[in-house]
Amino acid sequence: MVRNSWNDRIIDMIIYTLLAVLSFTAIYPFWNTLVMSLNEGKDTAMGGLTFWPREFTISNYEVIFNDERFFRAMGISIARTVFGTFLSVLITALMAFALAKKELKGKRFYMIAGIITMYFQGGLIPTYLWLREIGLFNNFWVLIIPGILSIWNMIVFRTFFQGLPDELEESAKLDGCNYYGLFFRIVLPVSGPVFATLSLFTAVGLWNEWFNAGIFINNADLLPVQNYLMNMINSSSTAEMLSQMGNGVNVVTQTITPKSLQMTAVMVVTLPIIMVYPFLQKYFVKGVMIGSLKE
Amino acid sequence: MKEHITLKADIRKARTPRSGYGLRGIMRQWDLQSMVLPGFICLILFSYIPMYGVIIAFKEFDIFQGIGASPWVGFYHFNLFFESPELNMVMRNTIIISTLKLVLIFPAPIMLALLLNEIRHNGFKRFIQTATYLPHFISWVIVSGLVFSLLSVESGSLNYLLEKLGIIDKPINWLSMPEYFYSILLSASMWKEIGFSSIVYLAAIAGINPSLYEAAEIDGAGRIRKMFSVTLPCIAPVVIIFLILSIGNLLSAGFEDILTLTNNGKNGTLTNVAEVLDTYVYRVGLSEQRYSFATAVGLFKSIINIVLLVAANTIAKRVGGNSLW
Structure with missing residues (x-):
């Protein structure tokens, strides 16, 4: 073993230090934001707040949680994430299941039609004009429908379904099961991990999406929470920010600043992601692997 | 004898109602076909119809006449x-930003994977x-919030740190200065x-045959030597695939990141360095409602990207035998 040489120890030290610094920079912004959200706004504005609150308070959270518009936005985001994930995974998995069957007529045509869209897209303006034409402007469904089929996820599902042993379905076929029976009774129960992975990815994507919501919705009561946050972050003055928030905000005291409210909102919107993060981490390495097999 | 029987069974299976040609064949597997249908x-609705809509780049689109009746131009x-007059500015920013991303951001996860591979603990x-x-899973809206907070003049940690270290005397308003925007x-x-992004490279490293490292050790290779002579060449095919894809996106310099970091384009002092093709399409298309013009710019970008993708793929195939298709 050459591992114990001096040279080796120095290399180890450099690598460990570099990676420790990297993880610190990954975590610090979240931590600092949490500290600011729990500190009095006027005190935060004096600067120098880093690892620990100086004037601990939960009044920032009280203001956010008293804002009706925030609750509406949360509701919209939750509805969007739940319905969107369910519909998207269902449609994508059904299509993948059928495309994994050799006997499907037109399989090649469907596959090519799907793969082409991975390289060519209509682009922002034609998509915008078309979706507006079919009445999705200021419509809740615009938050769900346009991205409902993900060809990438479809291919991941398909690769997984193709890897299932044929014998699994043989007996069910002999019992006269049709393909829906096969899918829901035989395939679904053994495909837990791949469904979990892709559902989590879809859910995170829907929760984080803000651009479509921003261009298709100008009714503030229909905006998801990412856009609520964005309007808050982009307001330059307290007055402008309060006008972005709903009518429930009338408890603004001397100690609260736009900055402290922004940081609090950032924390509240990040929290659901941090809560599902352990599950994500459990599955996503696998998910990325199945996906890259396709290459 | 037995083989004969199974063969017969196979023939019968092939003639079961599931087979057939044309519409009748499709109707016979209605359940399977209906599974593909929603997708x-x-x-059609969200990819192919918008693709057809691209023809407004060659028309003078009038919202009241619709796509079909608008005149060709x-x-x-x-x-x-x-x-x-904006062409130079937009193209310059696009090329600078995507070149910087290719040179600085593309290799970073590869290096991280190499370093992580050295950790035994x-x-x-x-x-x-x-x-x-973790940061991969949060939206750019939140990232921009974190960035604005870290860089803020009165309470930002970066100004605080630099002041403590004596590098600056008074806080700097980083986001109002175009020269800092790219950093x-x-x-x-x-x-x-x-x-x-390092996950795929880590997975590629995990797939390397350990005997290669043993052979290198026998030849007296140290850790650094092994990293460059065994690990890197072994993951090169994966690196090349991702490099081809990056080159094929060269004119897509960024969108969500640039929009959020410029306050959705409201930060006017940054426009001169931050406007890239995609944000330009968004601004002239949706804010100024010059639909046909913006679609033309977008189409120009896609065509160049596809040409770059095909070129990068061809070169990679000729030189190293690795390619997307």
Whole structure:
């Protein structure tokens, strides 16, 4: 073993230090934001707040949680994430299941039609004009429908379904099961991990999406929470920010600043992601692997 | 004898109602076909109809006449873009930002994977992975909030740190100064994606045959030598695939990152350095409602990207035998 040489120890030290610094920079912004959200706004504005609150308070959270518009936005985001994930995974998995069957007529045509869209897209303006034409402007469904089929996820599902042993379905076929029976009774129960992975990815994507919501919705009561946050972050003055928030905000005291409210909102919107993060981490390495097999 | 029987069974199976040609064949497997249908309808509605809509780049689109009845104008909008005073600025920013991303951000996850591979302590390795993957899962809206907070004049940690170290005397308003924008943009993009992008490279490294390392050790190779002579060449095919894809996206310099970091384009002092093709399409298309012009610019970008993708793929195939198709 050459591992114990001096040279080796120095290399180890450099690598460990570099990676420790990297993880610190990954975590610090979240931590600092949490500290600011729990500190009095006027005190935060004096600067120098880093690892620990100086004037601990939960009044920032009280203001956010008293804002009706925030609750509406949360509701919209939750509805969007739940319905969107369910519909998207269902449609994508059904299509993948059928495309994994050799006997499907037109399989090649469907596959090519799907793969082409991975390289060519209509682009922002034609998509915008078309979706507006079919009445999705200021419509809740615009938050769900346009991205409902993900060809990438479809291919991941398909690769997984193709890897299932044929014998699994043989007996069910002999019992006269049709393909829906096969899918829901035989395939679904053994495909837990791949469904979990892709559902989590879809859910995170829907929760984080803000651009479509921003261009298709100008009714503030229909905006998801990412856009609520964005309007808050982009307001330059307290007055402008309060006008972005709903009518429930009338408890603004001397100690609260736009900055402290922004940081609090950032924390509240990040929290659901941090809560599902352990599950994500459990599955996503696998998910990325199945996906890259396709290459 | 037995073989004969199974063969007969196979023939019978092939003639069961599931087979058949044309519409009748499709109707016979209605259940299977109906599973594809919702997805296929989505494909038509949200991908293919907008693709047809691209023809407004060659028309003078009038919202009241619709796509079909709007008059053809040929390459008028393309010429307008090539002669526009903004062309230089937009193209320059696009090329600078994507070149910087290719040179600085593309290799970063590869280096991270190489470093992580050197860590023998599993707990520490897992901790680093957990910490660096997290930013991938939050939206650019939140990232921009974190960036604005860290860089803020009165309470930002960066100004505080630099003041403590004596590097600056008074806080700097980083986001109001165009010369710092590329550093901010690149740091934020790298911060968000370095960890997650390293997963594929880590997986490629995990697939390397250990006997290669043993052979290198017998030849007297040290750790650094092994990293460059065994690990890197072994993951080269994966690196090349991702490099081809990056080159094919060269004119897509960024969108969500640039929009959020410029306050959705409201930060006017940054426009001169931050406006890239995609944000330009968004601004002239949706804010100024010059639909045909913006579509032409977008189409120009896609065509160049596809040409670059095909070129990069061809070169990679000729030189190293690795390619997307």
